[in-house]
Each structure stands twice: as structure tokens, then as C-alpha cells.
Amino acid sequence: MVLNSLDKMIQLQKNTANIRNICVLAHVDH
Known part of the structure; x- marks a missing residue:
């Protein structure tokens, strides 16, 4: 369970x- 949560x-x-x-990237493009 611990490994799963990790x-x-x-x-x-x-x-x-x-x-x-x-x-x-989108902000720089626009």
C-alpha cells in the first residue's frame, strides 16, 4: 500500500x- 501511494x-x-x-510553452508562444 505504501509503495502504491508513492x-x-x-x-x-x-x-x-x-x-x-x-x-x-503556451504562454510563451502567445
Whole structure:
């Protein structure tokens, strides 16, 4: 269960990082 939650946290962090990068790129483009 602990490993499962850790994996989920890592995935969430990766997703948030990707979303931030996309937002920054979109902001720079526009």
C-alpha cells in the first residue's frame, strides 16, 4: 500500500510538471 501511494505521488508530480511546462510553452508562444 505504501509503495502504491508513492507511485501515485510520483505520477502526480510528473503530471503536474508536464502541465506546468505546457502552460509555460503556451504562454510563451502567445
